[in-house]
Amino acid sequence: MKSILLGLVLLVGVNINSAKTVETPELLAAPHVHGPGCGFFPANKLRIPIRPTGQMNELQFKRVLQVVAQVYDPIFRQNGRPKLALFPRWTDDTVNAYAFICNEAKLIGTPNYPPECARMQTSPGIYSPISVVSMFGGLARHPLMTIEGLVLVACHEIGHHLAGYPRYRGNSEWAAVEGQSDYFATSKCARKVFKAIGSNAVWAQRAPVTFEVRNSCVNAFGVNSEASGICMRSAMAGLALARTLGSLKGDPKGINFPNVDKSIVGTTFEGHPAAQCRLDTYVAGATCRVPDTEDFNAADPRKGSCGPGKVESNGYRPRCWYRPPTAIGS
Template identity: 30%
Template sequence: MKKIFMFFLMLSTSAESMNCFPESNMMIGEKKLNQKSFLAKNFESGLSEIEFHLTLDKFEKVWAPIIQEKYNKKLIVERDWKNARVNAHATRDDQDNPMIVVRGGLARHPDITPDGLLLMLCHELGHHYGGAPKIFRGNTDRRSWSSAEGQADYFATSKCMPKIIEQDDSQVPESVQKSVEQVCFSVNCNRMVMAAMSVGRVFASLRTDWNVPEIGKTSEEKISKTIYSHPNPQCRFNTFIAGVNCDKEIYQDFDNDDYSIGACVNDERASRPACWFVENNY
């Protein structure tokens, strides 16, 4: 029986996912929606089937060998191109191999880019290998195998994306260069900021009370204990940027119990944002 943790961009029914993601009727079939997109000014809107598979190939080429060597596990990426749901989720098979399921509706979303999809894949991988804080199993005090949503985001830009794009020739459109430079200056950082904007716009499109994140803005969310479910898009964007700015070695893993190992702490620019993480209450 599969142990399932679902990161839903649609409708969540799994107790493991805490039923926290907004219900949405968004379905994007192979005939793309006629929808205006901010990012379409700078990127082609949505991905073709070829781009979808090439992006997943790129992810697997880097991460499958790492997971095989480090954990003796097989990375399984299920490519459900024909499925119209705007959705991706992480789960495990009967042999405890990490699985990532990606629906075609997500790839066809008008705000997704190849790097945005890579970031989503890294987020899902972060549920498997993102370390502490881990979510709780149902209403018990036992920890799940899955890292919290915010931690999966932090892993995505601090450990996962850098390994994929470190050899690439990265470019950022001139029209957004000045905005991106508010938070970073390195080429790879610029690229991950744009990926985070792509993903942030996808998140924001699924709930009417969620806004598109802004570069240079800090989430005003006030919390007293760690949030394990999905933070708002601005908070998640800030988490992605914190991961980018963390100068810890990208090959130093996070720990499953000690949140400080492999992470940046007491660093305003690079620590997990206070909009979802509370050090003394997780």
């Protein structure tokens, strides 16, 4: 199934070179750092070096991330965020991805400050903050990873910068918690990126999409539409990522769409939810019909989301990680 998904990216004419061209941000290649920010997975010691054959090659890896960067660089600027700096670290064998902000020029070159932050310097003596997303080849080479999954990882890391409420420890600036970044990945970011890539309805017709996903996406967005194709593509990417996470902790086979995590948290969980809970979040975001043009808000969880009190009947943030404010209930 994994190899079929990857092959379909090329087979159905999904040419990432044909995506709409916008001003291209820098795709940087600085030394590896296990940054001071938010990782896609919990810290782990798994390493996957470059191999002669694998699920994804370097060209695919860099082209996909190029599209993500093209789509989101203007969005960062429109939102008044520091410039997006996306680092495609193909040679790095780390099985993870990170997001953080560089905003302390005086710390550049000190032992504990990420080397990416040297890119804050725009000209001699002039520094500007940057929003960093570091993507590692080790994660791309994981046997359960897909190209669609790579899009979702990048979107999750972008979500730490842009996904709004809830944030870690109530901080109004940095960063969106893990569950919210997952929700953002499929409800906002992946929709924009897959629109730029295109041919989503064709992809959905040919890909081995599960019955549960196909049915949910058709109910939400109609038959054979680009929107339903994006929904299916996003949900199947979520399955690949949830199973990749599950493999770090044991057997991933039990992670699947029907096996919904029914746990309910007493307070919003800020760390990495369990693998099934993360899959449920990806599906919720993918099937939420609030448009990707309606942004999330840093203070009001109702903005940009599905929830009680709205016309939407599904796509709520799962309670396995999210506890709505009592006064709001969504």
